[in-house]
Amino acid sequence: MSRPARATAKDVARASGVSQTTVSFVLNGASGHVSQETRERVRQAARELGYVPNGSAQALRKGASRIVLLNIEGIPTGSSLGSYIRGLDAELAAHQHVLLVLHGHLSSQALSDVAQAVSARAVIDLGDAGRADVIATGASLDVFSAQADVPVRYLVDRGHRHIANAMPDTPELQALAGLRERLIRQATRTAGLADCPALVLPASLGAAEDRLRAFRAEHPEVTAVLAYNDDLALVTLAAMRNLGLRAPEDLAVVGFDDTPHGALFSPALTTVHIDAEAIGRIAARSALGLPAPDTTPEPARVIVRQSA
Template sequence: MIKSTRATAKDVARASGVSQTTVSFVLNGAAGHVSEVTRERVRQAARELGYVPNGSAQALRTGASRIVLLNVEGIPTGSSLGNYIRGLDAELAAHHHVLLVLHGHLSSQDLSDVAQAVSARAVIDLADSGRADTITADTGASLIAFSAQAEVPVRYLAGQGHRNIATVLPDTPELQALAGLRERLMRRAVEAADLPGCPTLVLPGDLGAAEERLRSFRAEHPEVTALAAYNDDVALVTLAAMRQLGLRAPQDLAVIGFDDSPHGALFSPALTTVHIDAEALGRISARTALGLPAADATPEPAHVIVRQSG
């Protein structure tokens, strides 16, 4: 069997110390969020190895198709994601492009392969903030939408008189990257508000396990009077566990969610939550992916929907 000695993207990735997806986007001219230092390191490794992109990669570089990929693996399918996709799709359609949404379990290489197979104009990867250097469109606003804006619930809870605030994260492996981002931003927001440290409560989706976890957390942190949840689903698990323990919201613990999902208003007590203008964020991502100005698509500021739980 004859083995080809031609250099591959994997060889370039190994030589330059980056992922294969980063190599693909750099060498195909679609690495808008990769630093210039990293780009040059990849290009240098490719030159030294004699790497030549294949025909599909060349098509990606020239933007031959009018397809934009959106990878949403692991992102909670709440109101914000739906509105984000709606805005992204509408803006792309207005500029005669098509949105292809990927929900499957994709590695960085899988995502790169799909992008090359369809000669994608751009790739927006919401699945893992750890792969942020491989995104071709500006997903900064997208990550803010789905994991950040931590100052909004912190500012609200502090205004209600709470000084000891904890963040509640999901015990879900596929959400760990975004949940970790939220945790860091919550701590930063608490520090900026000159409040005491922000402990973290990780809750499983199972109600019985969540009840035990919350019971232990209360014993360890009796000073905490308010909980800012990762999203509305986590907030509702929190409220359900509180009910099992005989705790009231907001008298014993104030609870605020994130996403303004419709079912939050149907719970008792009705869930206080954070609303974001995700549709505008989708339009911004679409324009950025196409290299168009996005200044006139400024989203409305995130704000708190005040109900009974907080």
């Protein structure tokens, strides 16, 4: 007779009605903004399901070294990520830890093998928030995607009532782009706007022109675009220029990440800036099980330029 399948962190998350990242926080004993009621609900679900963390997760918690791994697979290396890594590295260094950044594609098992090979103190996995067994803190993934309400309010204040969400068609970015899309849709609903259609754009300018032309024909009511990041916003502006469209007169465009080259384009790109360095410091303290710092990150803000 076959043995029953072992309960996983995903099962615990489903039973307790929380994310796998929250399950990891609670069962790994990490500090974080999780209420006592939620912690108890997760522990109760784990007891009822007979969940036992796997050996790699235990190895991470008991890691003998002072190395923290950061996996950034699929995350664009823009200004926010660079600032985040600087803050993370500086805070870890202040507590005598070393940051090791992984860029390549790694399976869950490969990431676990690397962590065990270096006896990692913790793993911060921005590449896949679903790998709960090897995540010390995956909350940072949400931070890069959760600022949707700021640009939505900015556009609403300027009279826009139909906003599109420009997303990349790159497969490795779909998890993060999908999260941002859901948050933008939520922000537009909260603002009382119509549903937010998705404008999926390839990186190729010619293909982007064709996609934008078809999108405009299908959604003539859209007057503004919130792009996944500054790079995609600039692709949108370049495609608009080749189609004879003006920003912001025909279509307002807002990027995300406040990369330096956005200010050099014509029209200069309006974008969203986040305090990623402070977020990195908070992630470092959370990964080490330390209390959060007294200071909080500065609120996200729109860098107003010519495109919107």
